[in-house]
Amino acid sequence: MAESLKLQLYIKERLKKREILLMTHIVMGYPSFDASYEIVEQMVEAGVDLMELQIPFSEPMADGPVILKANQKAIDNGSTVEKCLEFAEKVASDFPIPFLFMSYANILYRYGMEKFAAKMAEINLQGSIVPDLPPEEGQDYIEAMKKRQLDPIYIFSPTTSDERLGYLASFASGFVYCLARKGVTGKDTSFSDDLALYLSRCRKATDLPLAVGFGVKEKADVDYLKGKADIAVIGSQTIRVVEESGSRAAGDFIRSVL
Amino acid sequence: MKNRGYYGNYGGAFLPEILVATFDELEDAFENAKSDPSFWRTYETLMASYSCRPTPLTFAENLTRKFGGAKIYIKREDLNHTGAHKANNVMGQGLLVKKMGKKRVIAETGAGQHGVATATMAAKFGFECTIYMGEVDVMRQRPNVFWMEQLGATVVPVTDGTRILKDAINEAFRDWVTNMDTTHYVLGTACGPHPFPEMVSWFQSIIGKEARKQILEIEGKLPSRVYACVGGGSNAMGLFSGFRDDPVELVGVEAGGHGVNSGMHASRLCSKDASPGIAQGYKTYFLQDGDGQMKETHSISAGLDYVGVSPILSDMHEKGLARFESATDDEVVDALRLTMTHEGIIPALESAHAFAGAFREVSSLSKDDIIIINQSGRGDKDIFTVADAFDDPKWKQFIIGKAKSYNG
Numbered sequence: 001m002a003e004s005l006k007l008q009l010y011i012k013e014r015l016k017k018r019e020i021l022l023m024t025h026i027v028m029g030y031p032s033f034d035a036s037y038e039i040v041e042q043m044v045e046a047g048v049d050l051m052e053l054q055i056p057f058s059e060p061m062a063d064g065p066v067i068l069k070a071n072q073k074a075i076d077n078g079s080t081v082e083k084c085l086e087f088a089e090k091v092a093s094d095f096p097i098p099f100l101f102m103s104y105a106n107i108l109y110r111y112g113m114e115k116f117a118a119k120m121a122e123i124n125l126q127g128s129i130v131p132d133l134p135p136e137e138g139q140d141y142i143e144a145m146k147k148r149q150l151d152p153i154y155i156f157s158p159t160t161s162d163e164r165l166g167y168l169a170s171f172a173s174g175f176v177y178c179l180a181r182k183g184v185t186g187k188d189t190s191f192s193d194d195l196a197l198y199l200s201r202c203r204k205a206t207d208l209p210l211a212v213g214f215g216v217k218e219k220a221d222v223d224y225l226k227g228k229a230d231i232a233v234i235g236s237q238t239i240r241v242v243e244e245s246g247s248r249a250a251g252d253f254i255r256s257v258l
Numbered sequence: 259m260k261n262r263g264y265y266g267n268y269g270g271a272f273l274p275e276i277l278v279a280t281f282d283e284l285e286d287a288f289e290n291a292k293s294d295p296s297f298w299r300t301y302e303t304l305m306a307s308y309s310c311r312p313t314p315l316t317f318a319e320n321l322t323r324k325f326g327g328a329k330i331y332i333k334r335e336d337l338n339h340t341g342a343h344k345a346n347n348v349m350g351q352g353l354l355v356k357k358m359g360k361k362r363v364i365a366e367t368g369a370g371q372h373g374v375a376t377a378t379m380a381a382k383f384g385f386e387c388t389i390y391m392g393e394v395d396v397m398r399q400r401p402n403v404f405w406m407e408q409l410g411a412t413v414v415p416v417t418d419g420t421r422i423l424k425d426a427i428n429e430a431f432r433d434w435v436t437n438m439d440t441t442h443y444v445l446g447t448a449c450g451p452h453p454f455p456e457m458v459s460w461f462q463s464i465i466g467k468e469a470r471k472q473i474l475e476i477e478g479k480l481p482s483r484v485y486a487c488v489g490g491g492s493n494a495m496g497l498f499s500g501f502r503d504d505p506v507e508l509v510g511v512e513a514g515g516h517g518v519n520s521g522m523h524a525s526r527l528c529s530k531d532a533s534p535g536i537a538q539g540y541k542t543y544f545l546q547d548g549d550g551q552m553k554e555t556h557s558i559s560a561g562l563d564y565v566g567v568s569p570i571l572s573d574m575h576e577k578g579l580a581r582f583e584s585a586t587d588d589e590v591v592d593a594l595r596l597t598m599t600h601e602g603i604i605p606a607l608e609s610a611h612a613f614a615g616a617f618r619e620v621s622s623l624s625k626d627d628i629i630i631i632n633q634s635g636r637g638d639k640d641i642f643t644v645a646d647a648f649d650d651p652k653w654k655q656f657i658i659g660k661a662k663s664y665n666g
């Protein structure tokens with residue numbers, strides 16, 4: 001299987017200029033596709049390095065209240081898989097940063113793993129994060145992705161044993177997504193020695209860049225991660241900011257954490 | 259992840275990484291219990307002293323005479339402590355929780371029977387207990403909410419999604435991914451990621467083991483058919499597992515709601531509206547749209563109102579090892595009335611689906627045939643829903659009077 005290096009190289013290049021990169025998350029179609037586009041535009045201008053585009057799912061098991069509600073509202077407002085793919089194609093061609101899909105296994109399964117990967121390659125998405133598709137259940141997904149030099153992004157968690165970190169790393173490419181803590185998205189995380197210890201375990205398990213997410217919401221959190229991780233991931237907090245102050249606030253928010 | 263628990267094309271363990279270690283621990287505890295004969299003996303003794311097991315197999319003489327076909331027997335899971343088969347699963351998992359050394363249990367509930375059973379188990383074993391219940395179900399199963407709270411559980415109404423059973427399951431998982439060190443999630447049916455479908459079916463198999471022994475003692479032969487209602491599939495798996503190696507037809511009855519062609523039902527296996535999908539950690543038939551978004555379901559009974567179904571039953575369906583039918587809300591209310599007036603037995607609305615399915619067919623069987631209907635639970639909890647379905651004027655007067663007395 002050919003390993004994809006595109007995303008990994010991009011991350012390494014960017015890290016030469018900056019101590020830590022920033023990845024953000026949106027739910028496509030929430031609150032509307034127009035707003036989603038504006039948020040992407042604002043974030044890219046403010047200096048975000050990578051973005052996760054979530055295709056909403058009705059049962060988002062790993063997401064907390066903020067992203068859960070965004071998923072529901074997006075679906076209620078008519079955010080279909082087809083429209084999400086069109087949106088992703090547009091932002092991937094309009095903006096010069098890598099975009100990844102985030103969704104749940106059923107969305108890919110219903111679309112067809114092969115077809116989904118082919119579509120991703122066609123519209124220039126670089127990889128995807130599917131939290132309920134562990135490698136044991138995702139062999140056809142992994143094959144379809146690697147065949148097209150797309151990156152299946154795997155997740156490390158604080159409860160993952162060293163042995164399993166190695167197992168997951170053997171399927172990962174692009175970077176690895178390290179959950180900062182237990183729980184769902186959108187709750188606070190204590191950025192402490194425990195986290196540093198866990199990140200050093202992650203570092204030992206793989207040479208790939210490490211992204212850290214869950215509970216990252218302000219400059220202090222991002223600063224804490226410098227030197228310990230390569231990418232800080234901000235998810236729920238940008239959705240909260242947009243809910244409170246509108247899509248135009250997204251850019252200022254990003255500038256405030258960098 | 260060791261054994262992924264597949265039944266043909268269905269099952270599996272589609273777990274977020276954070277839960278993989280917890281499931282490994284659970285699987286170890288379950289495997290140890292299975293291979294230790296003293297565990298099952300402890301379980302049977304507990305169920306005998308705490309939950310009236312073995313439950314009787316009642317000959318329904320009047321219904322048999324009325325239909326003039328096969329002899330009708332009723333397996334009385336309603337006589338379990340807390341009034342439903344849910345106790346079988348809950349007490350079994352409670353014993354595992356003790357072995358794993360956890361101190362808190364959480365559960366989802368639809369009809370509230372599983373929630374009440376879990377709250378009871380938690381009180382007996384000294385665990386903290388939180389129950390997630392869709393807001394819609396909190397409204398329609400108020401008596402069970404009251405009892406859960408009196409038993410010491412915290413009941414959390416779930417206001418997301420369709421606000422019924424599947425949404426309660428999602429919330430329970432969200433709690434679990436945070437608190438897995440102290441907490442066990444007592445899943446209430448034979449669904450979810452491995453090992454739940456197998457484990458819940460194992461505890462429920464006590465129903466089928468007893469029923470098979472009882473019918474052979476009473477009649478000296480096996481039934482031709484056995485009937486069970488199918489929500490997630492645990493009472494059906496429990497009864498079916500006693501007869502899987504016998505020449506006995508296994509019939510599951512799903513919620514037909516307003517009819518399987520109405521779009522307002524919860525029939526996953528016998529309608530054309532469901533398709534294979536992956537959600538809530540496992541692969542099975544789901545009522546979903548083309549994108550894979552789960553649809554709204556409808557049933558008069560809160561306990562059958564679920565978008566998915568046991569992967570073991572999906573596999574049996576595909577292989578023709580069991581037959582699946584549906585019963586509409588109206589048929590269910592009729593079957594309930596008939597059973598009450600002829601046998602003095604009050605089935606839960608869920609169980610009444612199995613009765614309705616059996617009544618439809620029993621006349622076409624011969625007098626030499628025997629059928630067993632699983633009465634998964636008792637109907638007391640449904641008093642508000644049934645009173646509305648019967649449109650009972652005296653009940654309405656009572657409620658109005660009661661409300662007045664609260665308003666002073």
Ligand SMILES: Cc1ncc(COP(=O)(O)O)c(C=O)c1O
Pocket residue numbers: 342343344368369370371372446447448487488489490491492493494560561562606608609634635636
């Ligand atoms: C009395 C009763 N029967 C049946 C069910 C359906 O569950 P299952 O299909 O797992 O037996 C329920 C669920 O709440 C119930 O309370």
